[in-house]
Amino acid sequence: MSESLLSIRGLNVQFSAYGRSQQVLHDVSLDVPAHSQVALVGESGSGKTVTMKAIMGLLRDPPARILSGEIRYEGRDLLKLPPRERKKLNGTEMSMVFQDPMSSLNPVFTIADQLGTILKYADRRLGRSRSGRERMARVLEVLAQVRMRDPERVAASYPVMLSGGMRQRVLIAMALLSEPKLLIADEPGTALDVTTQAQILKLLKDLVADRGLALLMITHNLGVVRETSDYVYVMNKGVVVEHAPAAELFSAPREDYTRSLIAAVPRLTGGMRFGSAGARV
Amino acid sequence: MTVPVLEIIGLNKGFPVKNGFGRTVDEVRAVDDVSFSIAKGEVYGLAGESGSGKSTIARMIMGLERPTSGDILIEGRNLGGGMAAAEKRKLVQMVFQNPGSSLNPRRTIGQSLRVPLEAMGLAGRKIDARIGELLDMVQLPANFAERFPHELSGGQKQRVAIARAIAVQPRLLVLDEPTSALDVSVQAKVIDLLVDLGRELELSYLFISHDLSLMRNFADRIGVLYRGRIVETGRSDAVFENPAHDYTRLLIASVPVVTAEEEAVRPKIPLIDGEIPTAEALLALREQERRNPTSE
Numbered sequence: 082m083s084e085s086l087l088s089i090r091g092l093n094v095q096f097s098a099y100g101r102s103q104q105v106l107h108d109v110s111l112d113v114p115a116h117s118q119v120a121l122v123g124e125s126g127s128g129k130t131v132t133m134k135a136i137m138g139l140l141r142d143p144p145a146r147i148l149s150g151e152i153r154y155e156g157r158d159l160l161k162l163p164p165r166e167r168k169k170l171n172g173t174e175m176s177m178v179f180q181d182p183m184s185s186l187n188p189v190f191t192i193a194d195q196l197g198t199i200l201k202y203a204d205r206r207l208g209r210s211r212s213g214r215e216r217m218a219r220v221l222e223v224l225a226q227v228r229m230r231d232p233e234r235v236a237a238s239y240p241v242m243l244s245g246g247m248r249q250r251v252l253i254a255m256a257l258l259s260e261p262k263l264l265i266a267d268e269p270g271t272a273l274d275v276t277t278q279a280q281i282l283k284l285l286k287d288l289v290a291d292r293g294l295a296l297l298m299i300t301h302n303l304g305v306v307r308e309t310s311d312y313v314y315v316m317n318k319g320v321v322v323e324h325a326p327a328a329e330l331f332s333a334p335r336e337d338y339t340r341s342l343i344a345a346v347p348r349l350t351g352g353m354r355f356g357s358a359g360a361r362v
Numbered sequence: 363m364t365v366p367v368l369e370i371i372g373l374n375k376g377f378p379v380k381n382g383f384g385r386t387v388d389e390v391r392a393v394d395d396v397s398f399s400i401a402k403g404e405v406y407g408l409a410g411e412s413g414s415g416k417s418t419i420a421r422m423i424m425g426l427e428r429p430t431s432g433d434i435l436i437e438g439r440n441l442g443g444g445m446a447a448a449e450k451r452k453l454v455q456m457v458f459q460n461p462g463s464s465l466n467p468r469r470t471i472g473q474s475l476r477v478p479l480e481a482m483g484l485a486g487r488k489i490d491a492r493i494g495e496l497l498d499m500v501q502l503p504a505n506f507a508e509r510f511p512h513e514l515s516g517g518q519k520q521r522v523a524i525a526r527a528i529a530v531q532p533r534l535l536v537l538d539e540p541t542s543a544l545d546v547s548v549q550a551k552v553i554d555l556l557v558d559l560g561r562e563l564e565l566s567y568l569f570i571s572h573d574l575s576l577m578r579n580f581a582d583r584i585g586v587l588y589r590g591r592i593v594e595t596g597r598s599d600a601v602f603e604n605p606a607h608d609y610t611r612l613l614i615a616s617v618p619v620v621t622a623e624e625e626a627v628r629p630k631i632p633l634i635d636g637e638i639p640t641a642e643a644l645l646a647l648r649e650q651e652r653r654n655p656t657s658e
Binding site: 228274303332346352357 | 411412516545546547549550553554556557558561572573574575576578579580598599602612613614615616617618619620621622623624627628631637638640641
């Protein structure tokens with residue numbers, strides 16, 4: 082494997098509140114090579130969201146404290162960067178695609194307003210500037226990249242005027258504005274219908290293939306992992322319990338935890354016995 | 363022949379569309395001539411996406427919404443025919459999607475379970491005994507009666523919701539996405555519990571979900587809803603192995619799966635111009651092909 086775009090080594094994170102503390106990440110290490118699709122999968126409380134927040138620099142201290150470890154992006158340790166330098170990377174080098182398309186958009190501004198403003202501030206952080214017209218052109222360009230059939234109409238719309246699937250596309254477009262190299266997607270498509278989810282997952286896969294992005298997918302849905310990732314990290318109780326290429330992980334999981342997790346997923350082919358009469362693996 | 367536990371005949375529900383002056387200008391057909399029945403001890407699954415009308419059907423069965431036309435019969439008795447609300451409640455109960463918001467945060471679990479028991483006319487010691495019994499049935503320790511919902515995990519809360527629903531010994535439980543807020547390992551255990559209770563109490567279930575893999579394994583028969591209509595119905599094995607309707611095929615094709623075997627039997631997603639089509643676009647195209655079979 083080539084030099085990783087993102088590389089986490091020995092990350093330990095602790096949360097403290099009301100005089101008690103709890104370590105929530107134990108020695109987490111993971112790699113996201115350039116142009117790869119990596120998944121971080123786990124159930125609620127596994128630490129996948131904390132890991133994601135640590136990468137994006139969104140953990141608040143207090144209550145969170147990074148005890149030790151490194152988060153290297155293109156060789157630079159993000160944890161050692163001054164806050165101002167760190168912030169420059171968000172949205173420009175690495176972008177987040179948020180989970181909930183219903184609540185991540187401001188209802189009183191049009192899509193063009195919201196994407197335009199984000200672009201303006203991203204440009205400012207990077208010491209660039211563009212005219213309003215150039216910004217609008219870029220907004221329409223990213224809306225076209227997420228396969229909106231009528232970018233002009235979408236740009237002029239308010240969030241309520243769009244379906245859930247279209248709003249999710251807008252959130253992906255938002256992440257693409259400043260041409261990042263790494264997309265971090267937090268449970269993409271979980272709030273959507275299954276046919277719409279299939280469209281969104283295909284879009285993410287196509288973006289990775291066509292635009293040379295790397296994708297880090299944070300999810301609890303093993304089906305989504307298998308459909309979209311080539312490498313998988315499984316987390317449980319703050320520990321990476323197993324990591325392997327996706328094909329290997331699903332056909333021959335090594336750890337009991339991974340096995341039980343995969344066994345708990347109902348199969349489209351049926352044959353899963355529910356009730357105390359039919360015990361599972 | 364035995365009387366089905368639930369029989370729905372020609373059910374319709376239209377919601378008025380009003381203009382700015384409050385005048386009705388149009389009608390949205392949320393439920394369009396739906397009929398199906400559920401036998402004793404049977405699990406019937408209603409599969410559909412948002413806007414398909416599945417929740418409206420559940421709400422009409424629960425008496426929360428009045429049908430525009432059609433009949434809902436429970437054990438042969440018409441729910442619409444002036445049956446008292448209290449009597450309906452004894453026949454049908456519901457388990458909601460999000461146990462976090464369907465339990466009162468200021469009531470202990472015991473207090474929440476007490477409500478339906480008092481409504482049934484139980485009093486005093488009998489209530490406490492029954493609360494203990496109900497908790498035992500959903501495999502929770504008796505001391506959970508003193509706890510508040512926030513002290514419970516999602517799966518435990520859903521068990522309490524199930525205990526509350528079976529408290530009045532109903533014939534039918536309407537399960538509206540009962541496990542969609544839970545982790546898969548917890549989901550499996552909650553479904554285990556529902557299957558065990560169904561056998562023990564001879565309960566029938568109307569299982570509403572968008573999780574087709576779960577439906578395949580849990581429901582005996584399913585109906586696929588699209589825009590208020592049941593477009594396909596049958597035994598779940600049969601529908602999944604041989605989906606007849608284009609919409610059913612698209613739904614099944616869209617399910618993310620975890621094994622190669624599933625991938626092999628899953629229909630391929632049809633692409634239009636290299637993109638996954640919306641259900642509307644796909645059905646419109648198929649309709650066009652049927653009309654002009656030569657244009658292929």
